[in-house]
Amino acid sequence: MDSGVTGKLGEYYLTQQYQKNRAAGKSDSVSFAEFAAAKAAGAESVEGMSFKDMWQARFPGAYYHVMDGSKISQGAWDRNDFPFERFFSDNVDESVLGWTPSGAEPSANSPEVQSRWSSTAGRKAVIVPPALEEKMQNDPGLAEKVMANVENFIATYPATPGCSYLIELDENGEISKYRVTSPGTITISSSEFVEARRAREEKHAEYERLAEEAALKRKILAQETDRKYYQNKAVSIAAYKAAGILK
Structure with missing residues (x-):
C-alpha cells in the first residue's frame, strides 16, 4: 500500500518509527503525528540536502548557527553561568564566543541557574564552524555523514526526556563540545x-x-x-x- 510518504528522508524516519514502536511493544502502526512528520520529512530526498536542511527536517524547530565555537574555552563552556541559552535562538550575538565569567561560579542549584536551564528544555541547537560549512556545501556526502554522527549521538545519549542539546562541531564534523541539559540537572561531558x-x-x-x-x-x-x-x-x-x- 502506498503510504504517501515520499523521499528517502521520509521513508527513513517512518521505518525508524516502526522499529521504535515494535521495540517498545507497541503495534506496527504509527500515530498521525509520526506519520505527518515522516511525510513532511519526505518532501525532499536526502541527496543534495544541506546539513542545515537535514538537521531541521529531523528536529523541527532546532537552531543552526555558523560560527567558530572553538573560540569558547573549555573552562568557560563547562561553567554553570555560561550563557549557553543564547544559542537557542535564531540570532546569536557572536560576542558570546568571547564570554568570560565576572565572578565566582554559581551553584547548579541556584534559582538563576535552574531558571536558565529550564528555559531551554526540549530544544536543540548546533554550532557549525565556517570551514566545515563550506566543506559540506561542496561535499553533500560529508553533510550526510555529519548528520548521521549527530543524530546517533542524540539517539544514544543516556538523557532524560525533555533535555536540551547544544552541540559544537569541529572543522572535520566531529563533536568537539556539547551540553545536555534537563531542568534540575545538567550533564557536561564534552x-x-x-x-x-x-x-x-x-x-x-x-x-x-x-x-x-x-x-x-x-x-x-x-x-x-x-x-x-x-x-x-x-x-x-x-x-x-x-x-x-x-x-
Whole structure:
C-alpha cells in the first residue's frame, strides 16, 4: 500500500518509527503525528540536502548557527553561568564566543541557574564552524555523514526526556563540545570528547613517527644492500683482473 510518504528522508524516519514502536511493544502502526512528520520529512530526498536542511527536517524547530565555537574555552563552556541559552535562538550575538565569567561560579542549584536551564528544555541547537560549512556545501556526502554522527549521538545519549542539546562541531564534523541539559540537572561531558580527540591525535602522531622510522630503516637497508653489492662487484672485478681474466 502506498503510504504517501515520499523521499528517502521520509521513508527513513517512518521505518525508524516502526522499529521504535515494535521495540517498545507497541503495534506496527504509527500515530498521525509520526506519520505527518515522516511525510513532511519526505518532501525532499536526502541527496543534495544541506546539513542545515537535514538537521531541521529531523528536529523541527532546532537552531543552526555558523560560527567558530572553538573560540569558547573549555573552562568557560563547562561553567554553570555560561550563557549557553543564547544559542537557542535564531540570532546569536557572536560576542558570546568571547564570554568570560565576572565572578565566582554559581551553584547548579541556584534559582538563576535552574531558571536558565529550564528555559531551554526540549530544544536543540548546533554550532557549525565556517570551514566545515563550506566543506559540506561542496561535499553533500560529508553533510550526510555529519548528520548521521549527530543524530546517533542524540539517539544514544543516556538523557532524560525533555533535555536540551547544544552541540559544537569541529572543522572535520566531529563533536568537539556539547551540553545536555534537563531542568534540575545538567550533564557536561564534552571534556571526554576533548580527551578522546587528544588521544586520537597522539596516537596518529605516534603512528606517523613509527611509519617514518620504518621508512628510514628501509632506506638505510636498501642503501647498505646496494653498497655491499657494488663493493662485492668491485672486489670481483679486481680479482678477475689480477687473474688475467679481465684486461
